[in-house]
Amino acid sequence: MKWCRFSVGGEASFGLIQDDTIARVDGPPWGEHAVTGQILQLANVKLEIPVVPSTFFCVGVNYRDHVERMAAKRGSKPSYPPRPDIGYRANNALIAHGEAIVKPRDAGEQFQYEGELVAVFGKRCRNVSKEQALDYVFGWTIGNDVSERTWQANDRTLWRAKNSDTFKPMGPWIVTGAELDAMVTTIRINDQVTETFKTNNMIFDAPTYISEVSKYCTIMPGDVMWMGTDGVPSNMKPGDVCEIEISGIGTLRNKVVAE
Amino acid sequence: MKWCRFSVGGEASFGLIQDDTIARVDGPPWGEHAVTGQILQLANVKLEIPVVPSTFFCVGVNYRDHVERMAAKRGSKPSYPPRPDIGYRANNALIAHGEAIVKPRDAGEQFQYEGELVAVFGKRCRNVSKEQALDYVFGWTIGNDVSERTWQANDRTLWRAKNSDTFKPMGPWIVTGAELDAMVTTIRINDQVTETFKTNNMIFDAPTYISEVSKYCTIMPGDVMWMGTDGVPSNMKPGDVCEIEISGIGTLRNKVVAE
Numbered sequence: 001m002k003w004c005r006f007s008v009g010g011e012a013s014f015g016l017i018q019d020d021t022i023a024r025v026d027g028p029p030w031g032e033h034a035v036t037g038q039i040l041q042l043a044n045v046k047l048e049i050p051v052v053p054s055t056f057f058c059v060g061v062n063y064r065d066h067v068e069r070m071a072a073k074r075g076s077k078p079s080y081p082p083r084p085d086i087g088y089r090a091n092n093a094l095i096a097h098g099e100a101i102v103k104p105r106d107a108g109e110q111f112q113y114e115g116e117l118v119a120v121f122g123k124r125c126r127n128v129s130k131e132q133a134l135d136y137v138f139g140w141t142i143g144n145d146v147s148e149r150t151w152q153a154n155d156r157t158l159w160r161a162k163n164s165d166t167f168k169p170m171g172p173w174i175v176t177g178a179e180l181d182a183m184v185t186t187i188r189i190n191d192q193v194t195e196t197f198k199t200n201n202m203i204f205d206a207p208t209y210i211s212e213v214s215k216y217c218t219i220m221p222g223d224v225m226w227m228g229t230d231g232v233p234s235n236m237k238p239g240d241v242c243e244i245e246i247s248g249i250g251t252l253r254n255k256v257v258a259e
Numbered sequence: 260m261k262w263c264r265f266s267v268g269g270e271a272s273f274g275l276i277q278d279d280t281i282a283r284v285d286g287p288p289w290g291e292h293a294v295t296g297q298i299l300q301l302a303n304v305k306l307e308i309p310v311v312p313s314t315f316f317c318v319g320v321n322y323r324d325h326v327e328r329m330a331a332k333r334g335s336k337p338s339y340p341p342r343p344d345i346g347y348r349a350n351n352a353l354i355a356h357g358e359a360i361v362k363p364r365d366a367g368e369q370f371q372y373e374g375e376l377v378a379v380f381g382k383r384c385r386n387v388s389k390e391q392a393l394d395y396v397f398g399w400t401i402g403n404d405v406s407e408r409t410w411q412a413n414d415r416t417l418w419r420a421k422n423s424d425t426f427k428p429m430g431p432w433i434v435t436g437a438e439l440d441a442m443v444t445t446i447r448i449n450d451q452v453t454e455t456f457k458t459n460n461m462i463f464d465a466p467t468y469i470s471e472v473s474k475y476c477t478i479m480p481g482d483v484m485w486m487g488t489d490g491v492p493s494n495m496k497p498g499d500v501c502e503i504e505i506s507g508i509g510t511l512r513n514k515v516v517a518e
Contacts, residue, residue, distance in 0.1 A: 052313070055349045060416065087416040088347045090314045092477045104475060126424075157319065157346040164475040165385075216363060216423040217351045 002250075003029045003139065004173040006045040017042060017173060029174070030122035030138045030221040049096045050141050050174045051120055053224045055217075058089045058116075058145065059209060062202045062228030069232045084204040084212045089145070089226070090163040097171035100257045101146055103238055104164055110149035111236050111256075114229035115187045115244035117199050118143040119206055120174050125219040133210035136219065139174040142244050142252040143226045147233075169254045170224070178248045180206070188243040189234060197230035199246055261509075262288045262398065263432035265304040276301060276432060288433070289381035289397045289480040308355045309400050309433045310379055312483045314476075317348045317375075317404065318468060321461045321487030328491045343463040343471045348404070348485070349422040356430035359516045360405055362497055363423055369408035370495055370515075373488035374446045374503035376458050377402040378465055379433050384478040392469035395478065398433040401503050401511040402485045406492075428513045429483070437507045439465070447502040448493060456489035458505055 002017040003025075014029055015022035022040045027033030028051075061067060061081050071078040095101070103111050122138025146168065151161035162168075183199035204212075206227060213219060236242055238258035245251040261276040262284075273288055274281035281299045286292030287310075320326060320340050330337040354360070362370050381397025405427065410420035421427075442458035463471075465486060472478060495501055497517035504510040 054311070055351050057349075081415070085415040086418045088349060088418075088422075090316075090347060090476065092314050092479065156340070156344040159345045159347075159472070160475045163347075165477050213418070216419045217349065218424050220351065 001176045002173050003050065003176070005048040005050050006040075007048050008040065008045050012048050015040070028222060047097045047172050049094045049170050050172075051222050051224060052091060052094070053222055054220050055223045056089045056091060057213065057219070057223065057225040058087050059204075059226060059228040060085070060087050062204060063197070063230035064203055065197070066228070066230045066232070073232060081203060084209045086209060086213050086225070089168055090159075092165055093163045093168035095166045095169050095254070097169065097252050097254070099169070099254060100166065101144075101169060101236070101242070101254050102166045102257055102259050103236075104148075105259045107148045108150045109235055112147050112149060112233035113187060113236060113242045113244065114145035114147060114233055115185050115195065115246075116143040116145050116229050117183065117185070117206075117227045117246060118170060119210070119225045119227065121219050121223045121225070122221055124221060125210065125214050128211055128214045130207040130211045133207035133214075136210065137206070138221070139176040140178045140246075140249055141171060141174045141224075142246050142249055143224075144169040144242065144244050144252060144254065145226060145229060169252055171252050172250050175249045182248060184247045185230070186245045186247075187233075188245070189236060189240050194234045195231040201230065202227060260435045261432050262309065262435070264307045264309050265299075266307050267299065267304050271307050274299070287481060306356045306431050308353045308429050309431075310481050310483060311350060311353070312481055313479050314482045315348045315350060316472065316478070316482065316484040317346050318463075318485060318487040319344070319346050321463060322456070322489035323462055324456070325487070325489045325491070332491060340462060343468045345468060345472050345484070348427055349418075351424055352422045352427035354425045354428050354513070356428065356511050356513070358428070358513060359425065360403075360428060360495070360501070360513045361425045361516055361518050362495075363407075364518045366407045367409045368494055371406050371408060371492035372446060372495060372501045372503065373404035373406060373492055374444050374454065374505075375402040375404050375488050376439075376442065376444070376465075376486045376505060377429060378469070378484045378486065380478050380482045380484070381480055383480060384469065384473050387470055387473045389466040389470040392466035392473075395469065396465070397480070398435040399437045399505075399508055400430060400433045400483075401505050401508055402483075403428040403501060403503050403511060403513065404485060404488060428511055430511050431509050434508045441507060443506045444489070445504045445506075446492075447504070448495060448499050453493045454490040460489065461486060
């Protein structure tokens with residue numbers, strides 16, 4: 001199933017997508033909800049971020065090839081994460097599929113995408129095993145962890161580098177029952193493929209992260225966990241269109257504009 | 260004025276405190292709201308966290324004396340933050356005044372409080388000057404940034420060290436129109452004062468932080484910014500009662516229990 005959050009005339013609802021239509025649903029897909037009988041054309045609504053999380057979890061470094069090629073680029077030795085240390089991003093940065101990524105006036109040239117698989121949680125999750133972990137995931141969407149690399153090297157907390165307004169496109173929708181091992185992530189700038197990788201080829205996979213986080217932190221329905229990116233991202237400049245496609249989910253498309 | 264969030268029979272409302280009573284209010288104090296006419300006894304309700312933020316901002320290091328004494332304790336040179344780098348905490352860790360701080364089974368001896376002033380925002384805030392910054396603050400409350408120091412030294416992102424469930428007591432209520440320069444923070448463990456400092460004696464004060472963050476990030480009504488702590492915190496063990504008092508606001512009291 002394909003769930004979205006959309007708005008018409010400013011009011012947001014959840015909806016079930018079938019082909020070119022959306023069936024409007026009252027209530028969140030992971031809670032009490034009812035299909036309303038109202039059917040809308042997908043082309044006539046604005047897609048919103050598929051969920052507003054109460055906690056926005058994000059994995060920093062989670063692909064071997066990314067670690068090695070980023071280290072080579074910096075001329076340093078690759079350093080693999082010894083443990084699944086989860087991080088955080090901020091809701092102010094979230095934007096929907098189709099909305100503009102605004103490059104701040106003082107951002108430098110190394111203004112880059114990171115294409116990520118995103119787990120959306122459907123149940124309250126605490127102290128779960130690796131084997132049970134995916135039972136708590138409602139579905140999967142796509143995130144673009146936009147990063148300003150000069151700030152990333154200098155901000156103690158990555159706050160500006162990773163969390164400036166519009167730096168976290170998420171969407172276009174949530175797919176349930178997706179096959180992680182079959183997924184391929186493809187990133188395109190202006191229709192040119194700049195990166196492609198096996199989505200599930202992670203250092204610590206989603207079940208490992210979920211199980212580890214849940215030992216200390218309660219993950220709530222509607223929370224999201226972004227799973228990191230592979231490869232060496234390219235720069236984006238105003239006017240560019242960035243697409244993150246994950247097979248089995250869809251394509252998250254956002255244009256870059258100047259502040 | 261003294262605003263709280265409270266519950267009776269599991270349902271949460273905002274309320275205005277006067278002496279020993281609460282006037283129940285429909286809607287958030289920083290949005291459309293109406294005083295209902297219902298009056299409750301403060302002693303008969305459960306205080307809840309005064310707000311559930313959409314983004315939970317937190318200043319890491321913000322007092323000169325804290326930097327110097329923590330460095331001396333580690334035997335290293337003090338290193339002052341060169342810029343106001345804001346960080347983040349996670350909503351899963353929030354608990355109310357009176358709720359128990361749960362010390363995880365595998366936490367070490369250095370399980371410590373940090374008493375902090377908390378700004379609660381009342382208006383959407385983007386690109387504001389230092390001079391205007393406090394106009395966006397609705398009021399002030401108290402936070403206890405509970406920290407496990409061994410994890411803090413080892414977690415790349417401080418996730419467990421600072422964001423395990425129950426590690427972020429906040430409350431007891433929000434005070435409007437408070438005088439920052441008159442505030443004194445006093446911390447007590449089992450009625451013994453362990454620390455006292457001038458609350459507003461910060462390296463970068465609230466207007467500086469708010470103005471700087473708002474250059475890149477939209478701060479929303481109901482968001483909170485924790486302002487850091489001074490001094491060298493002591494250890495807490497199960498059975499201890501930790502009180503953070505800030506004059507002009509009140510006292511945040513939480514007992515430590517073992518997992």
